[in-house]
Amino acid sequence: MYTNPEILASLKKVEATRQERFNNRDNIKRMSAEEKDEILKAYHPDYKEENFENLVVGVNKGDKVPHELADMLQAHSRVKGKKIDLRHPKYDVDVLVIGGGGAGASAAIEAKNAGANVMLVTKLRLGDANSMMAEGGIQAADKPNDSPAIHYLDVMGGGHFANRPELVYKLVTEAPAAIQWLEHLGVEFDKTEDGTMVTTHGGGTSRKRMHACKDYSGAEIMRTLRDEVLNLGIPVVDFTAAIELIKDDEGKAAGAVLMNMETQELLVARAKCVVIATGGAGRMHYQGFPTSNHYGATADGLVLGYRAGAKLLYADTLQYHPTGAAYPEQILGALVTEKVRSLGAQLVNKDGVAYIHPLETRDVNASGIIRECSTRGEGVDTGTGKAVWLDTPMIEMIGGEGTIMKRIPAMYRMFAKYGIDIRKEPILVYPTLHYQNGGLEITPDGMTGVKNLFVAGEAVGGIHGRNRLMGNSLLDIIVFGRNAGVQSAKAAKNTKVGKLTLAHVAAFEKELKEAGIKTDKQSPKLLPNYIGKPLSFDK
């Protein structure tokens, strides 16, 4: 419920201009390439140089990353000073999957199907992941007016042409098969009565190729994958974090040191291959932003991989989702799916003006909101900061009454809990830290520069260049998750594990010392700390 007089006054203006905006909805101009460059440089958080620093140790020495990530990459190991008995591993498997989200589950399923003895560890529960929270959908070029080549061009343009072409090739050509794989597992996609997929646009797409399961797309995919992992009898060790990778004396990845999150007990897992599928980093709260991410999104995999010698790619680029909830305070930073704009809701400023095309790419739209709320002075004061309107009632004007309950029930529910009926009232939004565009560098077989160390999902860098399009993350966790499973199972067949060692950890500590780094921090972070400050960081 809106009660603040300033919000109510602005709301009146939004209502007053709605009909006219509706009539002119097809005439909102898209930005030119030059205009996009300009707005990004002036307003996008990735361009705020003072919030970054250059790494002084490791394979990416000299490269720019956010301060908060540098602190973790250049912190002490959690095994420092601990006695770890590498000679008697508690677990001994072919493939060790670290992470219980969509990528990890897909990798585990495919490794198992390829005959490997696979185990999955996750620091919370299986399915506690950003995958579960993905609302809007999954892209695949499977309609007659679309093709993998058209999809390819959208991905490259959205990523500012920094994407690794060979990874994008894999992403777009294996997309339809990924959807089919999910369907065969029983995932319920939105379809018409004749089986045609109901698809929409996302920001930056040139064809309507967004497949969805209402606005529980990720949840529907994740719960199905979880069910399949359990059906296949894959051992899942939950509430157990990987805190360091183990290598063998030939330098291959050969397992991990695990920590029971509840008892702090340390355990050794030996493996012929390791798959990092630890997800993103929203809970690092880069630049003090709120986040739409899961509680466990703390860049653990980047830290583990980096200390083991795997290279980072584009670790300086983050995605700020333009529409994080900005009101009410209780859900600050929570994701308002892009599908709301796919279905026709416009971004509208304090004075009721639709100041931008609602389906520009995420980085451009995030920058646009920051511009309205800063230099242009067109933001609405919510009491905790500035915001712009997302005009949800327009969805029903375009799609007919009932569209919201049918297509975005989760969004309805999220706001209804606080007395806001999004069918009748617009909502207030501001960018929220949403996705780690960069990550560990891989080749198309999913492997890093460290032999037998694979990565899948949000922990990978290069697939999405410097900005990801909506619907390509659910896609990449399936395509690259499955790939990592198949490839790691294959590699495991020809692998003999040598003597286990943590020498790389000691070498990294030495490097820290030589670089003059003085820190009392330990990494990976594992969980954020909100004790006593739930209103500041977790906004």
Added chain:
Amino acid sequence: MENVTVYFFGKKYEVPSNLTIMKAMEHCGYQLLRGCGCRNGFCGACTTIYRIKGETELKVCLACSTQVQDGMYVATLPYFPLVKQVYDIEKIRPTEQIMMQLYPEIYACIGCNACTKSCTQGLNVMQYIAYAQRGEYDKCAEESFDCVMCGCCSSRCPAGISHPQVAMLARRLNGKYIAPNCEHLDQRVEEIANGDFKATLESLMQKPVSELKELYNNREIEK
């Protein structure tokens, strides 16, 4: 901001009234491990049972998306031992017998409706179980779609039904066997397997960025 009195596991705390239950616990010094997941109503990790002082009704909610109230007695339910039956999705079929085989306890439902009353998502749980009993898996799937599998319903069920797992099975049966097949998808998968798009894609991959930019900036966008 005014304060309200809440009781976490019976212990009294004063907290700002605008907090969610989850944030109020953190405010009081709890470092959450269990009972905290997506923090936004999708994962079912933070199921919570509460009773308002002076009332008899037992209420349920997700701690991440429920505001504290004065006199709230809170107990979290971070885990509930649901029964999950193992099956091979390739071998089972959407027959009435499959429910009978895997989850026979659903036929012991006494119709008390405690499941529906306890749903943190406000779903009509008893109704979707009725659909499952009749083998109407498409209806069960639709009715249960928004389930976050928190298990609260099962914790209240005198018949020992694991409702979220029954619904999970129904949805997979529906998605795989009952929902209409998508022909354009099958066709596209086949075309890709034939290598139909390989040459176009490879030529795109070899183009210099300047040329790709030109193509991108002038591409046709479907209305």
